[in-house]
Amino acid sequence: MKIEFNDLFKRKNFTKDLEGTFTMESFLYEGDEIVFKSPVKAKGKASVLEDIIQLDMEVSAVIELTCTRCLDRYTSNINLNIFEEYTNDSQKENEDIIFITEEYLDIKKVITDNILLSLPIKKLCSNDCKGLCQNCGANLNRNTCNCPQEDVDIRMAKLKNLFLSD
Numbered sequence: 001m002k003i004e005f006n007d008l009f010k011r012k013n014f015t016k017d018l019e020g021t022f023t024m025e026s027f028l029y030e031g032d033e034i035v036f037k038s039p040v041k042a043k044g045k046a047s048v049l050e051d052i053i054q055l056d057m058e059v060s061a062v063i064e065l066t067c068t069r070c071l072d073r074y075t076s077n078i079n080l081n082i083f084e085e086y087t088n089d090s091q092k093e094n095e096d097i098i099f100i101t102e103e104y105l106d107i108k109k110v111i112t113d114n115i116l117l118s119l120p121i122k123k124l125c126s127n128d129c130k131g132l133c134q135n136c137g138a139n140l141n142r143n144t145c146n147c148p149q150e151d152v153d154i155r156m157a158k159l160k161n162l163f164l165s166d
Contacts, residue, residue, distance in 0.1 A: 002104045015047045018057060024108060029116060032123070037075055038062040040111060044082070051089040052097060057082045059111050065123045069131035070139050076123075082114050 020042055026035040044057030059080045064073055085097045086105065130140035135147040 002106055015045050017045050018107070019043045020107075022108070024061075024112070027112070029119075032066050034115075035064040036061055037064050040108075042107065042111065051087050053086045053105075055082065055084045055086065055105070055110065057107075059114070061115075063115070065119075067125035067129060068122045069124060069129045070141055071132065072125055072139070072141070074125035078115055078118065080111075080114050080118055082110065084110065 021039045022042075023039050024036045026033055028034075038061055040059060040061040042057050042059045044055070047054045047056070059078070059082060061078045062075055063078055064075050066073055086100050087097050088100055125141075132138065133140055133145045133147055136145050138145040
C-alpha cells in the first residue's frame, strides 16, 4: 500500500481515508525472526494541511517472536495507533515532522518501523518465564533439572572457604 505525495500536495486541504488488509513478509531484526501470523489490518486517514501530510492510522496484527529467556517461539497481538507528519518543504522540517524526498510513502515500511519501536526490550513468552538452566540448558518451564542450584560467582569462590567451619 503506497500513498502518492504529489497527488495529495496538489490539494491544500484534503483528507483521504485509508483502509486495507495485507500480508507482510517475515524479517530479521537483531537476529530475531519476526513472523506475521495474521494479515495486517490498517485503518485511518491521510490529511493534507498546507504542506504537511498527517498520517493517522490504527494497525493490528499477530506476530511471532522468540522469548528472550527460554528461546521458545510465542505469538503476540499488536495494536498500534500511528500518527506521523511528513513534508517535502525543508523549511518546515523538525523533530516532529519527517522530511521526505520520495514521491510516495510506503505504508508497509511505516507499519514495520512502528512495530519495531513498540517491541519490548525483553521479549517474554510470559511474565513468569523461568528461562533456561545456566548449567545444562534445560527449559525450566517444561523440565526440571538436577543441576546444583548453588550460584557462586567464580571471582568470589575463594572467599567462600573463609566461612567454612573446621
